[in-house]
Amino acid sequence: MTRVFSGVKPTGHLTLGNYLGAMRQWVAVDQHRSDALFCVVDLHALTVDHDPARVRRLSRQAASLLLAAGLDPGLCTVFVQSHVDEHARLSYLLECVATDGEMRRMIQYKEKAARERVRGGSVRLSLLTYPVLMAADILAYGADEVPVGDDQAQHVELARDLAVRFNQRYGHTFVVPRATLPGVAARVMNLQEPASKMGKSDDVGPGIVYLLDEPDVVRKKVMRAVTDSGREVVYDREARPGLANLLEILAACAGGEPAELAGDYDSYGALKKDTAEAVVEVLRPLRERHKELCADPGYVEGVLREGARKARAMARPTVDAAYRAIGLLPPVAETADR
Ligand code: AMP
Ligand code: TRP
Numbered sequence: 257m258t259r260v261f262s263g264v265k266p267t268g269h270l271t272l273g274n275y276l277g278a279m280r281q282w283v284a285v286d287q288h289r290s291d292a293l294f295c296v297v298d299l300h301a302l303t304v305d306h307d308p309a310r311v312r313r314l315s316r317q318a319a320s321l322l323l324a325a326g327l328d329p330g331l332c333t334v335f336v337q338s339h340v341d342e343h344a345r346l347s348y349l350l351e352c353v354a355t356d357g358e359m360r361r362m363i364q365y366k367e368k369a370a371r372e373r374v375r376g377g378s379v380r381l382s383l384l385t386y387p388v389l390m391a392a393d394i395l396a397y398g399a400d401e402v403p404v405g406d407d408q409a410q411h412v413e414l415a416r417d418l419a420v421r422f423n424q425r426y427g428h429t430f431v432v433p434r435a436t437l438p439g440v441a442a443r444v445m446n447l448q449e450p451a452s453k454m455g456k457s458d459d460v461g462p463g464i465v466y467l468l469d470e471p472d473v474v475r476k477k478v479m480r481a482v483t484d485s486g487r488e489v490v491y492d493r494e495a496r497p498g499l500a501n502l503l504e505i506l507a508a509c510a511g512g513e514p515a516e517l518a519g520d521y522d523s524y525g526a527l528k529k530d531t532a533e534a535v536v537e538v539l540r541p542l543r544e545r546h547k548e549l550c551a552d553p554g555y556v557e558g559v560l561r562e563g564a565r566k567a568r569a570m571a572r573p574t575v576d577a578a579y580r581a582i583g584l585l586p587p588v589a590e591t592a593d594r
Contacts, residue, residue, distance in 0.1 A: 257290060257291045258289070258290040258291065258400050258401055259290065259291050259292075259293075259397060259398055259399045259400050259401075259431070260282075260286045260290040260291070260292040260293070260399060260400070260401045260402070260403060261292070261293045261294075261295070261393065261394050261397050261399035261401075261402055261433075262278060262282060262286075262292075262293075262294055262295070262402055262403050262404060263294065263295040263296070263297035263300075263337065263390075263393060264278070264279070264294075264295075264296060264297065264318055264322070265297050265298075265300045265301050266296055266297075266298055266301045266311055266314035266315040266317070266318045267300075267301045267304065267306075267311075267314070267456060268314065268455075268456030269314070269317070269456055269466045269467070269468060270317075270318060270321050270456060270466065270467045271444075271454050271455070271456045271464050271465060271466055271467065272444055272454060272464075272465040272466075272467065272505070272535060272539075273405065273443075273444035273453065273454035273455070273456075273464075274405075274456065274467070275325065275467055275538075275539075275542075276438070276441035276444050276505070276508045276509070277404075277405030277406075277438060277441055277442055277443065277444055278403060278404060278405050278438070279321075279322065279325045279327075280325070280438075280508075281403050281436075281438050282294055282322075282325075282327060282332075282403060283325050283326035283327055284326075286332075286401075286403055287327060287328060287331045287332040288331065290401070291332075292331075292332040292333070293332065293333040293334075293335070293397055293399075293567060293570070294322055294327055294332060294333070294334050294335075295334075295335055295336070295337050295393065295567075296315050296318045296319050296322070296335070296336045296337065297337045297390075297393065298311060298315045298336055298337050298338050299337050299338055299343065299344065299389060300337070300386060300389065300390070301314070301315075302380075302382060303380055303382040303383040303386050304368070304372070304380065304383065305377065315336060316553075316556070319334065319336065319556055319559070319560055320546055320549045320550065320556050321467055321468075321542070321546060322334055323545075323549055323556065323559065324542050324543075324545040324546035324549055325467075325542050325545075329559045329562065329563065333563045333566045333567055333570075334559055334560070334563045335560055335563030335564045335566075335567045336560055336563075336564065337393065339560070339563075339564035339567075340564055340567045340568050340571060341568075342392075342396045342568065342571035342572060342575045343389065343392050343393055343396060343571075344389070344392075345575050345579075346392035346395065346396050346571075346574075346575045346578060347385070347388055347389040347391075347392040349392075349422075349578055349579065349582055350388045350391050350392050350395070350418050350422070351385060351388050352582070353418050353421050353422050353425070354387075354388050354391075354414070354418055358414065358417075359384050359385065359387065359388070360384070362387050362410060362411070362414070363410055364387075364407065364410070364411070365383060365384055365386070365387070368383060369383060369384075387411045387414050387415075388414075388418070390411050390414075390415065391411075391414055391415035391418045391419075394412070394415045394433050395415060395418070395419055395430045395431070395433070395574070396571040396574055396575050397567075397570055397571055397574070398430065398431040398570075398574055399431065399433045400431055400433060400434070401433065401434060401435075401436050402415070402433050402434070402435050402436065403435075403436045403437075403438075404435055404436075404437070405437070405438070405442055405443060405444075406437050406442040406443050407443065407453060408435065409435050409437065412433065412434070412435035413435070415433055416432050416433060416434065419431070419432045419433065420432055422578070422581075422582075426578075426581040426582050426583075427581050429574070429577055429578050429581050430574070430578070438508075440504060440507050440508050440513075440514070441504050441505065441507075441508035444501065444504070444505060444508075445497065445498075445501040446461065446463035446464060447462070447463035447464070447465070447477055447478065447480070447481035447482065447498075447501070448461070448462055448463030448480075448481070448482055449463055449482070450482060450497035450498040450500075450501050451497060462477060462480065463477070463481070463482075464477075465477055465478070465535060465539075467539060467542055467543070467546075468543060468546065469539070471536045471539075471540070474532060474535050474536050474539065475532040475533075475536065478502075478528055478531050478532035478535060479528050479529070479532060481498060481501075481502060481528060482498045483496075483498040483499050483502070483524050483528075484496045484497070484498050484499055487523075487524075488522070489503075489518045489519075489521040489522065489523070489524065489527055490518050491503050491514045491515040491517075491518040499518075499524070499527075500514065502527055502528065502531050503515075503517050503518055503527070505531055505534075505535065506527070506530060506531040506534055509531075509534035509535055509537070509538045510530070510534040
């Protein structure tokens with residue numbers, strides 16, 4: 257059976273971009289047709305300035321939202337990355353396979369490091385090595401497929417390269433994974449800045465729809481979305497990015513193709529109104545289920561405990577095999593009579 261692995265970082269409240277670009281596909285498709293693991297990748301949240309209490313809170317919230325969105329622990333494994341040591345264990349070995357130049361070429365690193373330097377801050381070394389940890393997340397489980405939004409495609413490509421290189425040098429150890437991208441809404445853009453991705457780091461972004469936003473907040477954000485000059489509704493990603501983003505969100509939430517939907521509208525106002533309602537309807541069940549889960553924290557904890565147990569058992573043999581293949585001496589087994 258196909259093995260699928262994906263993750264979400266608890267660096268901020270989850271957004272509509274996370275949902276349409278990734279989670280929805282995990283719920284609707286991946287958990288049913290494959291042996292899937294979904295992980296709250298909390299170690300990745302430590303690569304930028306962080307507040308410990310906030311990371312803890314967001315990790316719990318991300319786990320509840322994955323379940324609220326419809327991941328079913330009876331079908332897939334939901335867990336927290338730091339609960340399974342194998343990720344960090346394997347990451348070090350892969351650092352011995354990856355190169356410095358390769359890391360510095362990663363687009364996300366270049367962008368985030370540049371932003372940090374503009375702010376006068378320092379760049380954590382873990383931001384540079386982050387894609388190696390992500391490769392370890394994937395390779396430890398022998399994942400064949402990694403469903404992600406398109407901002408992560410380069411990182412999955414690196415995981416492939418490292419798997420192939422390791423296998424060539426030290427013998428076949430890892431499955432070579434590939435990214436699977438959603439057809440529509442692979443990149444939901446910020447409603448206020450349609451040239452940038454709708455990312456979750458900005459806490460009160462007026463251009464970011466959070467999964468737990470109240471319906472009226474969602475409506476306000478969508479109605480105030482930046483559109484482009486011009487009056488007809490056409491789908492053109494290059495020339496009319498704001499409009500294209502709304503059409504893609506509408507298509508992703510209500511069905512249809514963005515270019516065809518454009519023909520149904522003769523004003524921006526009507527398009528925004530329908531888009532806002534479509535988003536509100538998509539988020540409604542998720543918010544309701546999240547509220548129920550918050551009232552039952554023991555349930556979520558139980559899911560994470562069992563998830564970590566299953567994940568550990570899956571990752572351990574592969575990571576142990578990698579330790580042996582690369583030349584590390586196996587530990588001497590303790591025996592009862594020693
Ligand atoms: P992150 O928020 O970076 O942890 O991302 C978790 C998943 O959501 C990854 O698969 C991302 O590619 C996806 N994702 C995040 N933001 C967006 C966005 N604006 N549009 C589409 N997918 C996204
Ligand atoms: N880097 C991913 C992101 O920012 C999150 C992530 C970490 C991930 N490890 C992963 C996604 C492994 C897929 C597989 O979205």
